[in-house]
Amino acid sequence: MTTTLDKPSKPTAKAPRTAAHRTARRKALLHWIAVHSLGVAAALFFVLPFVFIFLTSLMGGQQTLTRDLIPTTWEWGNYAKVFDTPGFLTWWKNTLLYAGLGTVLTVVSSIPVAYALAKFRFRGQRLAMMLVISMMMLPPQVIIIPMYLFWAKELDLAGSLWPLIIPMAFGDAFAIFLLRQFLLTIPGEYLDSARVDGCGELRILLRVVLPMAKPGIAAVALFQFFFAWNDYFGPQIYASENPAAWTLSYGLESFKGAHHTDWNLTMAATILVMAPVILVFFFAQKAFVEGVTLTGVKG
Amino acid sequence: MTTYTLRSKRRRAALRTAAFLSPWLIGFSVFFAYPLISTVYFSFMKYDGIRPPVFDGLDNWTYVFNDYPMFWPAVRNTLWLVLVMVTCRVAFGLGVGLLITKIKTGAGVFRTLFYLPYLAPPVAATLAFVFLLNPGTGPVNSILESVGISAPGWFTDPTWSKPALTALAVWGVGDLMVIFMAALLDVPKEQYEASKLDGASSWQQFRFITLPNISPIVLFAVVTGVIQAMQYYTQPLVAGKVASGVIGGSGQQFEPGYPEKSTLTLPQIIYNAGFQRFDYGAAAVIAVVLFALSMVFTAFLMRSRGGLIRVGD
Numbered sequence: 001m002t003t004t005l006d007k008p009s010k011p012t013a014k015a016p017r018t019a020a021h022r023t024a025r026r027k028a029l030l031h032w033i034a035v036h037s038l039g040v041a042a043a044l045f046f047v048l049p050f051v052f053i054f055l056t057s058l059m060g061g062q063q064t065l066t067r068d069l070i071p072t073t074w075e076w077g078n079y080a081k082v083f084d085t086p087g088f089l090t091w092w093k094n095t096l097l098y099a100g101l102g103t104v105l106t107v108v109s110s111i112p113v114a115y116a117l118a119k120f121r122f123r124g125q126r127l128a129m130m131l132v133i134s135m136m137m138l139p140p141q142v143i144i145i146p147m148y149l150f151w152a153k154e155l156d157l158a159g160s161l162w163p164l165i166i167p168m169a170f171g172d173a174f175a176i177f178l179l180r181q182f183l184l185t186i187p188g189e190y191l192d193s194a195r196v197d198g199c200g201e202l203r204i205l206l207r208v209v210l211p212m213a214k215p216g217i218a219a220v221a222l223f224q225f226f227f228a229w230n231d232y233f234g235p236q237i238y239a240s241e242n243p244a245a246w247t248l249s250y251g252l253e254s255f256k257g258a259h260h261t262d263w264n265l266t267m268a269a270t271i272l273v274m275a276p277v278i279l280v281f282f283f284a285q286k287a288f289v290e291g292v293t294l295t296g297v298k299g
Numbered sequence: 300m301t302t303y304t305l306r307s308k309r310r311r312a313a314l315r316t317a318a319f320l321s322p323w324l325i326g327f328s329v330f331f332a333y334p335l336i337s338t339v340y341f342s343f344m345k346y347d348g349i350r351p352p353v354f355d356g357l358d359n360w361t362y363v364f365n366d367y368p369m370f371w372p373a374v375r376n377t378l379w380l381v382l383v384m385v386t387c388r389v390a391f392g393l394g395v396g397l398l399i400t401k402i403k404t405g406a407g408v409f410r411t412l413f414y415l416p417y418l419a420p421p422v423a424a425t426l427a428f429v430f431l432l433n434p435g436t437g438p439v440n441s442i443l444e445s446v447g448i449s450a451p452g453w454f455t456d457p458t459w460s461k462p463a464l465t466a467l468a469v470w471g472v473g474d475l476m477v478i479f480m481a482a483l484l485d486v487p488k489e490q491y492e493a494s495k496l497d498g499a500s501s502w503q504q505f506r507f508i509t510l511p512n513i514s515p516i517v518l519f520a521v522v523t524g525v526i527q528a529m530q531y532y533t534q535p536l537v538a539g540k541v542a543s544g545v546i547g548g549s550g551q552q553f554e555p556g557y558p559e560k561s562t563l564t565l566p567q568i569i570y571n572a573g574f575q576r577f578d579y580g581a582a583a584v585i586a587v588v589l590f591a592l593s594m595v596f597t598a599f600l601m602r603s604r605g606g607l608i609r610v611g612d
Binding site for chain 2: 038043045053064066112122128130141143150226253281
């Protein structure tokens with residue numbers, strides 16, 4: 001056992017002569033083993049669901065009706081079958097439109113608001129900030145009746161995703177809040193020196209603040225993209241009557257309905273809905289985690 | 300002259316502020332203030348979306364509290380979620396956050412693995428859990444029964460549907476993990492070193508150093524957890540639909556709450572009253588109740604002294 005000791009107890013490994021040192025080393029080793037066993041157990045809890053749905057997505061149709069955990073034949077064609085399902089590609093297109101255009105609109109419209117809230121001084125600033133936070137905490141269901149009547153009866157836009165995309169051109173409370181928290185961390189001296197040089201506020205925002213705020217903007221864009229990708233309630237209210245306007249998150253549920261017992265195909269579709277989000281995360285991990293921390297108590 | 304330039308300067312500054320704020324000022328009026336006022340108005344109106352609204356006093360209110368069969372089950376479920384789901388998520392998030400700060404080998408890999416489920420889109424994650432926990436052929440029950448445990452029906456059993464949703468929520472605890480991790484790394488190291496010299500046990504260190512230092516973040520997690528529990532919508536609705544085998548899409552109607560109203564929450568019954576029963580008045584009453592509850596807890600987050608979200612700077 002002593003041969004495996006060097007790794008966990010590096011600091012004491014050089015002078016392991018006395019009995020006290022030996023017990024300290026043994027304690028450190030036991031601690032290392034305990035912590036990492038717990039880590040592996042937790043990792044299994046987090047990862048096994050992904051493993052099971054992935055394995056099921058590769059089973060043959062008959063095998064999903066058994067209690068087997070591992071496919072007897074590996075049916076990669078299941079994924080092709082999902083793409084061949086009528087509507088699936090339309091859902092992809094709609095989701096990309098909602099998430100892509102929505103994210104651009106949100107970022108563009110929220111930046112100036114966040115800048116004013118973070119760096120200007122004006123009457124009612126505190127109140128404006130409180131209202132932004134209230135909007136952020138408001139569940140969309142609270143105002144859905146007047147909003148639905150507005151979009152469906154006044155503007156006749158039910159059956160499309162426009163009632164979800166258009167509001168994003170008018171700032172999103174969460175994006176404003178997050179960006180404002182980020183902009184607060186930019187020292188005022190940078191802005192002051194630009195003002196001394198005679199820059200207007202718009203130029204300062206575009207030339208000085210935006211380049212420094214890239215990580216914050218990236219985090220906001222990611223959050224907004226994921227929000228639209230994951231949104232179920234919005235498409236349910238405005239798009240449910242028109243399958244040509246469904247998104248992936250909304251269509252996925254009906255996919256299960258159309259393939260009652262074909263858990264293999266449903267799980268393949270589930271993986272295909274999860275995969276882009278997880279891929280995006282791997283490419284932008286740092287910005288994302290930074291954003292999650294910013295939503296916390298900083299500022 | 301000086302007062303004049305001062306005033307025009309001030310006016311220019313005010314105009315500039317208004318210009319920068321203008322997207323939000325429009326958004327606030329059209330997508331927040333107007334629909335909120337309108338919702339309060341509808342809560343006193345009889346309205347089905349077809350015939351013009353008629354004032355009916357407190358009828359909607361007494362109907363929702365006394366006769367609408369889904370209101371109190373939704374309130375009771377929400378209390379359950381606040382007590383059990385929020386507690387489990389905060390405890391588990393803190394535990395995993397602590398674990399990550401102690402892991403020395405492969406910390407980055409562990410952190411990513413722990414975080415991934417939080418990213419799974421809610422509909423996809425719910426569908427996955429309904430499959431994993433399905434009583435017939437689901438992997439979880441297969442494993443449980445192979446070791447001799449008689450497994451419950453999870454999403455198909457009214458006593459086990461909320462625990463199943465709790466398992467799903469705990470699986471996606473990555474957001475809390477990251478927040479707790481950041482807080483734990485901010486605790487001053489000297490305090491641990493000093494307590495070590497005094498011979499403190501690890502439990503004493505946790506109890507008297509870690510917890511007091513991170514208590515504002517724990518409180519933040521609890522309060523936002525309560526707000527999320529009140530607004531819980533997609534997961535219980537999709538779980539009920541999929542587990543019951545009734546999937547709406549554009550066709551069949553699904554009465555939310557399956558099994559036996561055990562997964563009802565307030566946002567779901569706003570949808571049920573408004574868009575399935577076409578009783579906009581009753582839906583507006585529930586919306587006002589949900590709004591008031593959300594704002595009480597949001598106000599708590601923003602309290603000026605000791606507030607968890609600092610509104611000023």
